[in-house]
Amino acid sequence: MRATGRVALLVAATICGVSTACAFDVKSTVANVNLPDLKSEARIDQAFRDGTRAYFSGDKQAAVDGLKFAAEYGHPAAQWKLGRMYAEGDGVTENDLQAFDYFNQIVAAHADDSPTSPQAPYVANAFVEIGNYYRHGIPNSTIQQNGRRAREIMTYAASYFGDADAQVELANMYLAGEGGDRDPRQAARWLMLAAKKGQVDAQAKLGQLLLSGDGLPASPIHGLMWLTVALKRAQTLGYDVSKIREMQENAFSFANETVRRAAISLANSWLTENKTVVAAADH
Incomplete structure (x- = not known):
């Protein structure tokens, strides 16, 4: 296993250790259905497309239904969109822990995916979202503020995926001495990488x-x-x-x-x- 793979697994394992999502069994949520048919790639993709169309047409309940179906069977874009919706209270009751779990499902399954893969932007952003949750913590949950862990997670998204938003967040952490030593030179390095991306x-x-x-x-x-x-x-x-x-x-x-x-x-x-x-x- 290459070095990035080992890092990805370590990060994902650390996150999974405090998340309910990693123990989530989607099969147990579906009763009296033909599972092989439900899990067909075409049907999952169709559910995602239907959910997306419903979202942009303003029917948030139908959007959630379609997105949840796709998300339960590992569709990263559906999981990411639900994470954003729960984080912002967009069509659902705001719930940071639920948002964290959706982002974590992406990270647990795709942390070592190629940075050029179609789902890479969703994976990279899921790392950023999780990193920010660890920067601030989630009240009344097991997700406690942990700057060191947040910096590790942001570093992975910034370096392996080359995510510009992660690079900015990591630079901010270096400037503030958040999660480790203050280091303006490292901050400038990460800002330069993101700035050159526009x-x-x-x-x-x-x-x-x-x-x-x-x-x-x-x-x-x-x-x-x-x-x-x-x-x-x-x-x-x-x-x-x-x-x-x-x-x-x-x-x-x-x-x-x-x-x-x-x-x-x-x-x-x-x-x-x-x-x-x-x-x-x-x-």
């Missing part, structure tokens, strides 16, 4: 970090460059740009003309040269 939060945070020189050499040109990239990307995506605009304009006002010209030129060059990356990030 992640707007990473670009803005990296810009701030390079301007401040917090724990690493300050770089006003590159700091202003990344803030400018973040502002233009946020405007294109229709985000609320007020906070990023304030940071970028503040940095611009303190920079001399040489720094301004160099930063704007680098920002425009990056956006031009990375159109494919930006387009992929936007979808």
Whole structure:
């Protein structure tokens, strides 16, 4: 077994140790049915599609019914969508422990899947969600706050799956000294990886970090460059740009003309040269 496989199993086993999902037997929930027929891939996929259509048409109850059917037989996209719905109280009663269990089912079954597999985005995000639950804990449950475990889980999602959101969360943990030593250099490394993928939060945070020189050499040109990239990307995506605009304009006002010209030129060059990356990030 390769190293990443061993890490994945260790992470999944650690999570499963405190989750009810790992002991969940879907067969016991279905009575008097033809199980081989129900478990056919086509029928499971159809249930997922029906649930998705019902969700977007506004029929959340029908959506839950279809998604639960698919989720019970291991459909990762259905499990992920139900996890999000329970986490947000979207069409169901908000229940973080139930959300955790759905995300955990994905991790337990797919932690060592290829990062290029169709389900990889769902798996990576499930790791991020579980990591955040361990960062904060779930009240009145066995999921207690555990920064060290959260950092391990985020590291796996950030490194093995290369997930940009995980990389940003991991950088935040390094900056705050959450779950281990504070390390701005490691934070900058993870932010750079996510920023190059077009992640707007990473670009803005990296810009701030390079301007401040917090724990690493300050770089006003590159700091202003990344803030400018973040502002233009946020405007294109229709985000609320007020906070990023304030940071970028503040940095611009303190920079001399040489720094301004160099930063704007680098920002425009990056956006031009990375159109494919930006387009992929936007979808």
